Amino acid sequence: MIELKNVRFTHENRSDKPLLNIEQWNVSAGESVFVCGPSGSGKSTLLNLLSGLLTCSEGEVSVLGQRLDQMSSRQRDRFRANNIGYVFQRFNLIPYLNAVENIDLAKSFQSGSGHNSKSGSARTLLTALNISESEWSKPTAQMSVGQQQRVAIARALVNRPSLMIADEPTSSLDEENRDSFLDLLMPLLKAESMSLVFVSHDMSLAHHFSRVEKLSDISGTH
Template sequence: MAIQIQNVRFTYPDAPTKCVLDIPEWSLSKEEKIFIHGPSGGGKSTFLNLLSGMLFTHEGSIDVFGHPLHKMNNRQRDQFRADHIGYVFQQFNLIPYLDAVDNIKLAAHFHKDGEKVDVSHYATELLTSLNIPADNWSKPVSKLSIGQQQRVAIARALINKPELLIADEPTSSLDKRNCEDFMAVLFDLIEAHKITLILVSHDLSISNYFNRIEALSDLNLVAKGDDQCS
């Protein structure tokens, strides 16, 4: 199993009585690609943040590739995220004043072997397979088009050879052509590297890439009207 969740409940510390997430059971197999959709405010970000270890709950258990996130401390979860998870957002995926190569190297820096391995070769390999022209590699990424920025973001997310890629509305700021390009290169790469994918979006038009499609409301009991964390 790639991910196994049992009896997870989550409340934000500033609103301890309002339950945001209540998932009795949920799992994902290795190399599976899942499309999750749902309205904004439905706990999507909370769900993804729990999987990546950005958020933490005492209630229930979250195992990601055999790592029990609910048993780790803050430092271990930061390191876990750097080593095992790639993350792509809708925007602000890159440090704007660094160039593409430096952005990728920065991500590699936090991997547990980041200081030892020379990632330049792999970085250029990724950028090439993502169709980023070589003369754009050393420009500040803020000078790149949105489509190119999102593809550089894939390279940044994959540099540490993660087992799991989480994409949070990755195509929402792209036009139709760029969106198709993005999905095409994304699927090429994750299939080539045998990566498990969770993609969250409200844009159902890209769901045809997936064979498992779920609404967040199907796994989160809170969305079904039960928002009391007892």
């Protein structure tokens, strides 16, 4: 599913010391991996490498058996749209679009969007994620944070990605919402047998995952 080999990532302006230095790291299909580490330790960089938003200075990055480091930037953009669902801590949605439009926006970047699209329907997903129909046409900026994060899951799932990447998605939620967020997310991933890489500093969530790793164990620089 994911295979990193001899990956080094160096910040442009701090070329002396690599931020990430990963000899070997694998995630197999269907696995849900919890990666923890302090902020600034390179967690987001790791996720951006996996999604192809960043490219590494050296090494091999394979996702779904495809070498991201050998793709053109256009190919990586298309790969990300088709195969990767992304959920952040905040700013997951275009605030002036409503929930349905936000989901349709993600659909519009999938190649072959149209009749032969593999993407699901915004309405089905929103219903499955307990967003009542009266909320669908509101600009998402007017929704509660909990609702916004659920719309974000729907948005991330709509193209039926094989890999879900979550960057501190629960950090802006209170404890109750945090658990319901994960209780909603995990069965959906299982149903589609998606892999999940979930990054957080909050160890109390670790019991939801099939595997827990410290970033310092993955990357040799820490």
